[in-house]
Amino acid sequence: MAKDKKLVESITSMEVDFPQWYTDIVKKAELIDYSSVKGCMVFKPAGYALWENIQAELDKRFKAVGVQNVYMPMFIPESLLEREKDHVEGFAPEVAWVTQGGLNQLTEKMCVRPTSETLFCDFYARDIQSYRDLPKVYNQWCSVVRWEKETRPFLRSREFLWQEGHTAHATAEEAQERTIQMLNVYADFCEEFLAIPVIKGRKTDKEKFAGAEATYTIEALMHDGKALQSGTSHNFGDGFAKAFDIQYTDKDNTLKYVHQTSWGMTTRLIGAVIMVHGDDSGLVLPPRLAPTQVMIVPVMQKKEGVLEKAFELKEKLGGFRVKVDDSDKSPGWKFSECEMRGIPLRIEIGPKDIEAGNAVLVRRDTREKITVPFDCLEQKVGEVLEAMQKEMLERARAHRDAHTYVATDFEEFKKTVAEKPGFVKAMWCGDQACEDKIKELTTATSRCMPFEQEKLADTCVCCGRPAKAMVYWGKAY
């Protein structure tokens, strides 16, 4: 048992030091390793498998709404990056520049893509001629680079994996519809697959994407009460189209500019899963996301018939993602390992269980132990995984709701931000000066103006002038 304890004791408690707890989990659950490349990380098999599952599910949902995958070059020539003024201002300070190719200096330096609007626009300008060529609803899965100073595994790194969708439409209405449609795809994915509830809303102008007319976001609340922007969808209007001269001949034979959108989700979602569902024993994975949904742990596995039974049960559970841990570690060690890795369901099976005709199921989230006759195993496993997926979402929603506060005057606002980690709902006049002041005095930022608006008061929480919108505020990752 000494060994088992060692594995568990090596995690810092989340109540003691949340950031250290987080770092411990990503290391101990073997999700990532640091690399010799500063600010970049190595995705180990357990970490990459999460991304593979996220990717497969999102990709399926994209294709169901008509998205086609493509792949653009990873480099952007400086002159291309500079074409749209707001965009280059936003990104130029944080890109990596390639200046040498082979043994020669490049005549024009190129950055490694921090995002690919400029490449898609350059392509669309050539590829789109007629209204028949519209809409273009393209996406790519790739890695991008942003030269961050402070980095944290999954949450912020110099290179990260993501998908970026880029669309072009004949009308402003269609672009707006697609922007919201993709935000909804993101929100549904987070809730249904990752069991993470999100607030859908619009970013203030201060927080919107460089070059966008409007940015929409989904915001999630982590266990420590900090917000995480989990996906964004931008409506560009015809701003990029004008900068890149993307015009089409419409049915009425006149030239018109296209209207564009872009939308992205990244590997930071893995950080969200950790920080929403994890506990002091390690990771807790929602069943739909989990690469291994069920781990069968044989007890006294050298006794005749135990391993055979374990593998027989695995066969029976062919409709789930099941493994048998037949390594020579002790059962207690294996239990701890299952917990650390967040495997939703553990099945314990030893000689006594076999004699009784039962297996013992243990839920990762509640630790609930359920004794199940072999005959009912398949059905029960299905039910328990379903229930766990549902209850994890409910618990996360309850936690978020319990950590969402209202403030109607500035003293209350400051006190809430200072003392109660979570979202604070408060009215805002629409002036960036108030946003800046709030950030300066509280470090909280505007997360979004939610689609579901409430009238909490008539006046701005900061300046007292007439309010224009209710805003979710919070400290953010």
Next chain:
Amino acid sequence: MAKDKKLVESITSMEVDFPQWYTDIVKKAELIDYSSVKGCMVFKPAGYALWENIQAELDKRFKAVGVQNVYMPMFIPESLLEREKDHVEGFAPEVAWVTQGGLNQLTEKMCVRPTSETLFCDFYARDIQSYRDLPKVYNQWCSVVRWEKETRPFLRSREFLWQEGHTAHATAEEAQERTIQMLNVYADFCEEFLAIPVIKGRKTDKEKFAGAEATYTIEALMHDGKALQSGTSHNFGDGFAKAFDIQYTDKDNTLKYVHQTSWGMTTRLIGAVIMVHGDDSGLVLPPRLAPTQVMIVPVMQKKEGVLEKAFELKEKLGGFRVKVDDSDKSPGWKFSECEMRGIPLRIEIGPKDIEAGNAVLVRRDTREKITVPFDCLEQKVGEVLEAMQKEMLERARAHRDAHTYVATDFEEFKKTVAEKPGFVKAMWCGDQACEDKIKELTTATSRCMPFEQEKLADTCVCCGRPAKAMVYWGKAY
């Protein structure tokens, strides 16, 4: 009909100008577009869909032999690239260098990975301590950069997509086994999925990978008689382990170096599919690879019941990848488009067919027309696709065999290479001087020393000294 002709006439015949035929196909079948980034290309939806299918199938085959996916950083610090002497000599002249991050010059420049041996070694040196940590059988899907001067779509570009497997083993035997195992996975994949027959063999030392002890390859023959290296698998012995100090404590408590392999396949496989199977009407896709296996083309689609029937047939064929082309183009135009895009099977369905209770199937490869009663459609489609997959491989093999020659003296060798595009089998003494001479005088290179050796003669085809091995020679892409 004028319109239909235009689409077809715009391809150069492969007999007239094979390179131009190839370029025409990649453009007209909408696989790629050139980009504003020199030497890099845009994968359009039809091109990327091929890569997605290749990736899905290969990944399934990898996982069946115990491969786990990971992801390493895309940058390699100069000092890391330089660690293994042969390796850096091979790659340093053709890498892209990042020298600036954000607004600052980097203190150490980094290249964009041309291949990731050095990153995996750096990671393995930290991650592997004990024999319990072995083997490591990791793979990553990513893009890599090599600063090529001459580029061609899919075949050679500055950035390309690939997978790179990197393994570490306790013994030399196990590393050798894995090297050959993965070569076999590649060969089976090419034959069973892409319908491309390959020659398996070992590269000569001159042609092996920078830093490898031995490189194994699969070589395919294109329609124009040129060879294409289609996948390679390298055994590194303990060379990289010594350069990167990757040691493990064995069961006997002594420190030992690991033995390593790496293996890769790239988007050039798409080029191989085009050049092995294509014809003067466009692409011909093997059914297992084809993103759309069956295109239903309604004839006189405005007549009552035609479109309904077309979509009814689509439903019936739910086990296949089927689309209905209900656009407002003429049927002839749609037929030409199906051919250009290489869709394996076309189903024509018009009022007369509906009255007769039949559909007309047209095979892309043979143009054979088959009239099939609606009742038998599903079964027949399955049979025809199966047959087509099999016969495409057989035809490619027959073509290759018909273009594989034997030469036993140098005059014959030179004449064959000059006059008969294809492989030339000839004996070799094992001396690089002969390889160099052959290349200089004929432009043919050694493709591989095949596993299936034959004794064609006693002496080297070039120098007349005793022969050590039979070699496949050929002009290569």
